[in-house]
Amino acid sequence: MTSQQEVYRFLEDRFACALACTECARVCALRxxxxxxxxxxxxxxxxxxxxxxxxxxxxxxxxxxxxxAQDEARLRSEVERCRAVCLEGAHVFDADPRGEEAARACRACALACSAFLATLG
Structure with a gap:
């Protein structure tokens, strides 16, 4: 059985990941x-x-x-995909002198995705 603390952590990490994704999308679209x-x-x-x-x-x-969206396998797959794309993006943006903000946002998003994936077990 899942404890209430585990549910709260899941929701907090899910929210943090969603916020990081939103910020990364904004910065990457601007870039x-x-x-x-x-x-x-x-x-x-x-x-x-x-x-x-x-x-x-x-x-x-x-x-x-x-x-x-409670299908854990589908959720895991999408978040893993996002993490991979963000890490690739950070690598590409690192090569551009003006890509620092986008690279930073990509890395933050990848970290948030990793933290969320950890709550999925």
């Missing part, structure tokens, strides 16, 4: 729009990564915010 105006092909990779990361984080946040 993607900046990359559109900066020019050549090297910025195209940043733009694509920003869009992908924002979309995945947004989808994960929506799933985490859905009270009916």
């Amino acid at each position: 993607a729009s900046l990359a559109e105006t900066e020019g050549p092909e090297d910025q195209e990779s940043l733009r694509r990564r920003g869009i992908t990361c924002a979309e995945v984080c947004d989808a994960t946040c929506r799933m985490l915010s859905d009270q009916a």
Whole structure:
């Protein structure tokens, strides 16, 4: 049986993960729009990564915010996907001198995803 403390931790970590996903989506979308105006092909990779990361984080946040989304396997899969995309995004943004904020947001989101996954067991 799950204790009330475990339920609270699950909900707190779920909320923290959703917030981190929202922030990461915001920063990555902003980074993607900046990359559109900066020019050549090297910025195209940043733009694509920003869009992908924002979309995945947004989808994960929506799933985490859905009270009916209690299918643990599906939830785990989506959060693991988000964590992986964020870590890849952080790596790509690290290569850009103006990508520091996006890389930081991606790492924070990946950490929040990991913390939430730990509550799933």
